Amino acid sequence: MYRAPASDYDFLLRYVIDGAGILKATTDDEVTLDDVTDVLGHAGTLAADLLAPLNAPGDRVGSKLENDGVTTPPGFTEAYKTFAEGGWTSLGVPASIGGGGMPRIVANAAGEFWSAANTAFSLCPGLSQGAIAACHAHARDELRQTYVPPLVSGRWTGTMNLTEPQAGTDLAAIRTSAQALDDGAWSITGQKIFITWGDHDLAENIVHLVLARTPDAPTGLGGLSLFLVPKYLPDPDGRPGERNRVQTVSLEHKLGIHASPTCVLDYENATGFLVGQQNQGLAAMFVMMNQARLGIAVQGIGLADRAYQQAHAYAAERVQGRVTGRPAGTPIAEHPDVRRLLLSMSSAISAMRGLSTQVSAWIDRANTGHAEAHDADLVEFFVPIIKGWASEACVQITSDAVQVHGGMGFIEETGAAQYYRDARILPIYEGTTAIQANDLLGRKLLRDNGATAETALALIEASVATARAAEHPVAHRLADRLAAAVEAVRHSTRTILARADSPRDAFAGGVSYLQQWGLLAGGWMHARMLVAALGAAEDSASPRRIREADGFATAHLSQVHSLGESITAGEIA
Amino acid sequence: MYRAPASDYDFLLRYVIDGAGILKATTDDEVTLDDVTDVLGHAGTLAADLLAPLNAPGDRVGSKLENDGVTTPPGFTEAYKTFAEGGWTSLGVPASIGGGGMPRIVANAAGEFWSAANTAFSLCPGLSQGAIAACHAHARDELRQTYVPPLVSGRWTGTMNLTEPQAGTDLAAIRTSAQALDDGAWSITGQKIFITWGDHDLAENIVHLVLARTPDAPTGLGGLSLFLVPKYLPDPDGRPGERNRVQTVSLEHKLGIHASPTCVLDYENATGFLVGQQNQGLAAMFVMMNQARLGIAVQGIGLADRAYQQAHAYAAERVQGRVTGRPAGTPIAEHPDVRRLLLSMSSAISAMRGLSTQVSAWIDRANTGHAEAHDADLVEFFVPIIKGWASEACVQITSDAVQVHGGMGFIEETGAAQYYRDARILPIYEGTTAIQANDLLGRKLLRDNGATAETALALIEASVATARAAEHPVAHRLADRLAAAVEAVRHSTRTILARADSPRDAFAGGVSYLQQWGLLAGGWMHARMLVAALGAAEDSASPRRIREADGFATAHLSQVHSLGESITAGEIA
Structure with a gap:
């Protein structure tokens, strides 16, 4: 259910x-x-x-x-x-x-x-x-007219082809080649691995977007071009026609997401079409990247919530032994530790859901004429944070859901184990957590010398003041802890910025810094949700929101301080 | 390897x-x-x-x-x-x-x-x-003479039969019945679940130790008796003879440890023999419990080390992209974040290995005439701590090992995924982490009003002084952090002891308190290992031990402070 x-x-x-x-x-x-x-x-x-x-x-x-x-x-x-x-x-x-x-x-x-x-x-x-x-x-007009409508209607589906055996995190090592044909098309040859939904029977055609190298392209990332390679080449009416020379060699035998085929694809003189400019493939691919990374965070939130819902339902039914301070027959959901675990889970989920909605709102605003100056910067800053934080938190929450089930959690038929297995890919694909942290530090924090970080801290401080003004003890407690967390993150920010000359020390603290930001932003969202819940007379869920705000601050936000030690320490020699 | x-x-x-x-x-x-x-x-x-x-x-x-x-x-x-x-x-x-x-x-x-x-x-x-x-x-002499030698030689193997569908954590709900037969034996009827190695083809006989109720036994835990039920009834020469009426109904389809058969066993008028006194079954079963719980901790250490070794070997081979501050071709083991992860893993493993050896030493001493007064108390106190801490840490470490592998970690053939799946049972069987925490609080801490906790803190403080006297900056840094952690745990101890009147608040902090103790004891072991390594001229591993001591204090020991917030907060209303 x-x-x-x-x-x-x-x-x-x-x-x-x-x-x-x-x-x-x-x-x-x-x-x-x-x-x-x-x-x-x-x-x-x-x-x-x-x-x-x-x-x-x-x-x-x-x-x-x-x-x-x-x-x-x-x-x-x-x-x-x-x-x-x-x-x-x-x-x-x-x-x-x-x-x-x-x-x-x-x-x-x-x-x-x-x-x-x-x-x-x-x-x-x-x-x-x-x-x-x-x-x-x-894509140029003609390609767009042929491919976009069936992708939009869902009659065709799309894939991203980046990884090769020697080129995972390091896309500069991509070897797949593209040779120009007479008619303006290209001949694509190479092997791509880990291609999610690279082949299937759901749709009538599959459109692969493939990073490859043209002859004489520069080495490295600046020599990659993006090609569109359909499984079936469209006929003059735009319907799937001749089979293209791309073959599924094998499927990976994975820990989870078994229904999602993860393909090894062989391209052997497959017909492809250049998308964007030659050697500008990475920029075109990166159009998808922020969206895809936020998408993984959202997957993490959804999967965590599914696992939470099942654990909660199980705990609310299961009677086992006497519960401290409660009458006989009380289900385990009322055990102090089960209650703690469930609150730890649900308060993290609500925090992540709030932050993903906030990041989405910045994306929406950045795409309109009503953007504030910093909207786009905040998107760039928070996308790696929420991808890293939510995907790691999802692994923990699905693990907690197994734990709530006790022995039954380890039995596959119960279902909790599937969520735990499925979740494990989230901190890996679309860039591991370390890659998100590198992005946050290298391409965001160090590049603007902390300006966006300070913008975000100022937004959070404004919410601290609002929470402090609310008439509720949980709001006051949260405001105090949030203010302390702001100072901890500000201190970490300065520490990292001061390490321009010792990048290994800076990057050794990267994941901890990303986690600090996730927790801080989660506390910020709880402060705003709490203030809203206290003000919205018709919010029937406000008792839950108050508990979650208090629970998040206690179990999660408090971790920013211990994470700070890893950042201060730098690399351990 | x-x-x-x-x-x-x-x-x-x-x-x-x-x-x-x-x-x-x-x-x-x-x-x-x-x-x-x-x-x-x-x-x-x-x-x-x-x-x-x-x-x-x-x-x-x-x-x-x-x-x-x-x-x-x-x-x-x-x-x-x-x-x-x-x-x-x-x-x-x-x-x-x-x-x-x-x-x-x-x-x-x-x-x-x-x-x-x-x-x-x-x-x-x-x-x-x-x-x-x-x-x-x-067991009485005759039983002992028949059953102990083949169990010792390994010709026969043993099992523990506690759980029934309605009786997991709550053994008081056990329904399996035992009726006296004319010859002094008993007729056992009931269904037991989650019986590890309940049937197999490794040995010539299997000896089940089964908790059951005799007629007119009191309800609850005080009405349980322990029976020995062999798969094959020994013939007069002590060799496996007639097949007993115990059947394997099914095997569980589990997340991990697939080679270990987890059986549903049906006893239908099976012949059993009373072990110990009637209605004293739980006491006899508890002879095995401390040993079994320390055994799970040791499983966690072993499995974590296996996962670590594989991750370390993979990272030392895999070349991918340029490593900050290192020449081209440097493997990913030198990436600052991979190095951080590997150190987090190995430093926790060394800490747990040290503590399990210390607990073993207390067990050994308690069993001799050379015991100090507190040896047995320290065993009772630390067994739930190390079981809870090491089993939870093993889940995290096997997860980290998947992460080090990147996308390959999610592919079953790589092997890292198996460790991650196998590990998930450890915080569940032989009592979930919450049960360990209940044991620590309810049967240990509150019963002696914190005396054993204070004994342990004093031992740790002695090591703080020794570390402070050593001539090494890492020892000094660790001593300071360990001293701060001692104070944090002492504060938690007092907080919980002051809550005799609000047990739900006390138990809501139980798992956090257990984790605090695990981390503190881990830091203590690192302090002792570090001092020993600095003093032992022939210890070729001393550079690693110094790094691990520093890494453990930074990444793990620092968490005692944030855990303290959950203990102080008590139950969140």
């Missing part, structure tokens, strides 16, 4: 983040908050009724490579058809190119529901978003 | 813990430290050469229930035969009953090697230890 947290998004968009203002700016008042409530209500129902029941059987059966390609588990093709026909593959794609036209704050919420319901399934439409964005932004 | 850390145990027993004194007291000088070096060298070789290669295939094939019982994966029966013939099943069993006669400090070390090499396999001889101990301590 999965229940989508649509009402939490309602709360965030109505009382915490200026949802109405963003809808006005992004849709010109054509979409109202009531419309969003309606859309998310439908999305939640679809996630719960259509996708969630396929999650456990999808794990058991897995996707399989057979003679004519990859076969997905029973029910997946039908579910994808319903999903695409409902327009859900392109909820956040601009209406001007046939999408649902919803801003990121809405698509982000729906994305959480899909991931929670069925992480493996959700990756497929998720990757199409990236392909649409890259084609729309960089 | 697994390499047993025999030299680390050599170091601990020669320079940190008074191994020579314990050998003198427990074996009357018959075993020397050189003998121990020899034994552990052989154990390490056997673990690496015989058991480790069966670990991955054991996971893939798993144990299977077939018509005539459980079949173990290829190679397991032959390996068990070699293992038993070498006397390794009873290394720590008293020589007076045919065992190897080694004290716990030695058996503990070998136990780590077996667990690291093949966790699933190691559970089988591990359970026999418990059966030997219970029979030896409580």
